Amino acid sequence: MLRATGIQKSYGPLKVLKSIDLHVDKGEIVAIVGASGAGKSTLLHILGTLDNPDAGKVYIHDKDVFAQTARNLAAFRNQSIGFVFQFHNLLPELSALENILMPGLIGGKDPAELRRRAEHLLEMLGISHRKDHKPSELSGGEQQRTAVARALINSPDLILADEPSGNLDSKNAVDLHNLFFQLRKELNQTFIIVTHNADLSKMADRMVEIRDGMIVKQ
Numbered sequence: 599m600l601r602a603t604g605i606q607k608s609y610g611p612l613k614v615l616k617s618i619d620l621h622v623d624k625g626e627i628v629a630i631v632g633a634s635g636a637g638k639s640t641l642l643h644i645l646g647t648l649d650n651p652d653a654g655k656v657y658i659h660d661k662d663v664f665a666q667t668a669r670n671l672a673a674f675r676n677q678s679i680g681f682v683f684q685f686h687n688l689l690p691e692l693s694a695l696e697n698i699l700m701p702g703l704i705g706g707k708d709p710a711e712l713r714r715r716a717e718h719l720l721e722m723l724g725i726s727h728r729k730d731h732k733p734s735e736l737s738g739g740e741q742q743r744t745a746v747a748r749a750l751i752n753s754p755d756l757i758l759a760d761e762p763s764g765n766l767d768s769k770n771a772v773d774l775h776n777l778f779f780q781l782r783k784e785l786n787q788t789f790i791i792v793t794h795n796a797d798l799s800k801m802a803d804r805m806v807e808i809r810d811g812m813i814v815k816q
Contacts, residue, residue: 599622599623599624599658599659599755599756599788600620600621600622600645600656600657600658600756600788600790601620601621601622601656601657601660602618602619602620602621602641602644602645602654602655602656602657603619603654603655603657604617604618604619604653604654604655605617605618605619605620605641605644605651605653605654605656606618606651606652606653606654607637607640607644607649607651607652608652613811614637614640614811615637615640615641615644615651615811616810616811616812617653617654617812618637618641618654618808618811618812618813619813620641620645620806620813620816622756622788622790623788624786624788625782625786625787625788626788626789626803626804627778627779627782627788627789627791627801627802627803627804628789628790628791628802628803628804628805628806629791629792629793629798629799629801629802629804629805629806630642630790630791630792630793630806630807630808631792631793631794631799631805631806631807631808632807632808632809633809636808636809636810636811637808637810637811638792638808639760639792641792641808642758642760642790642792644656645758645790646675646679646681646758647663647664647671647674647675647679648675650664651664658678658679658755658756659755661674673705676701676704676705676752677705677752677754678754678755678756679754679755679756679757679758680701680748680749680750680751680752680754680756680757680758681749681757681758681759681760682742682745682746682749682757682758682759682760682762683745683759683760683761683762684760684761684762684764684765685765686733686741686742686744686745686765687745688733688741688744688745688748689733690732690733690734691732692732692733693729693730693731693732694720694725694728694729694730694731694732694733694736694740694744694747695713695716695717695720695729695730697733697744697745697748698716698719698720698744698747698748698751699712699713699716699751700748701748701749701751701752702715702716702751702752705752707752712751715751715753716729716747716751717729719747719750719751720747722784723743723746723747723777724743725740725743725744725747728740728744737770738765738766738767738770739766739769739770739773739774742762742763742765742766742770742774743774743777746774746777746781750781750785750787755788756788756789756790757781757787757788757789757790758789758790758791759778759789759790759791759792759793760792761792761793761794762774762791762793763775763793763795763798764793764794764795771795771797771798772797775795775797775798775801778791779801804816
């Protein structure tokens with residue numbers, strides 16, 4: 599469902615990615631691992647269309663994503679890709695429910711339909727009783743589950759996660775990792791996860807190792 603070919607990225611004289619080729623199948627959970635500075639997050643941002651490659655192409659369902667206009671690319675990203683970050687990136691002035699709804703509202707979806715889906719996701723993720731609480735009133739695990747629900751609200755083809763358990767204690771990290779596999783089972787969700795967590799990388803269907811801007815194992 600995702601295919602990246604010949605991805606290159608430099609910042610000034612520093613070559614961060616050196617002709618990366620990667621494929622990910624529908625329903626697959628892929629862990630991207632490697633030392634800090636190897637290029638993992640840069641690759642994830644390009645796969646998620648948050649950054650453009652200097653060379654190479656990214657296809658999602660055989661669609662050349664960077665061949666679109668900037669406006670169409672933004673709409674495609676909103677509908678087709680969900681993001682989960684280490685620090686949650688929840689809007690502090692909004693409730694958990696309102697944070698979850700935001701990508702759908704930006705995408706112009708029907709508010710009543712969105713609310714029904716958000717309520718379903720809150721129930722599935724075990725935080726429905728916290729829906730009216732603001733992020734500052736939620737635990738770290740609850741904040742991350744809220745972020746996962748937000749990533750899922752538009753039923754995207756792909757979830758990209760950058761160190762999703764890096765800011766959680768060990769119990770919440772295990773719960774989050776198990777949640778990803780539950781979502782794959784129930785929704786056939788596809789995940790690409792950048793992680794330093796050895797347990798999560800071992801649980802994944804496949805581990806892709808990046809070293810000095812190149813894939814050395816996949």
